[in-house]
Amino acid sequence: MYGSTAARTRRWSSSGSSAYTSPAPDSPLEQAPWSTARREAYANDRDSPHTLIAISAASNRSKADKDPAEWLLSDGSYHCTYAATWVGMKLRWDLAGDENERQALLGLAEDCTTTTVVYEPAP
Incomplete structure (x- = not known):
């Protein structure tokens, strides 16, 4: 499930009943010991x-x-995409995850054998 590429694409997909844009998988900023500038860049x-x-x-x-x-x-048809997006965001911003998160992602990965994580490290 892990992979990397510098490819960039833009997609609009609806994963619910109404289109609502939301920051992709939120990872609490409190877990990252970042400067104010880095937090703003992430946000x-x-x-x-x-x-x-x-x-x-x-x-x-x-x-x-x-x-x-x-x-x-x-x-459930969106779980693989969501997991790949989540992992890509974590890799992009070099964020750690806890053991429960890791185990959940490994469980999802078992059903996502054709899903590739795409990310580019954040500047």
């Missing part, structure tokens, strides 16, 4: 095709800042 990242994904407002509220161990969209 305003427009260089990744996965910065915003379309989900319903209800899904966005239920997700909050939960990781894949705590929350996944009810639409």
Whole structure:
């Protein structure tokens, strides 16, 4: 499930009943010991095709800042894409994950054998 490439694409996809743009998988900024400038760069990242994904407002509220161990969209057909996006964001920003998150992602990866993680390290 892990891979890397500098390829850039933009996609608009709806993963819920209504189009609602939300920052791609939120990873709490508190876990990263970053400068204010780095936090702002993360929060305003427009260089990744996965910065915003379309989900319903209800899904966005239920997700909050939960990781894949705590929350996944009810639409199972999107789980592989979501996991790849999550991992790509973690790799892009060099963010760590906890053991529960790791185990959840490994479990998802078992069903996502054709999914590739695409990311470009953040500047």
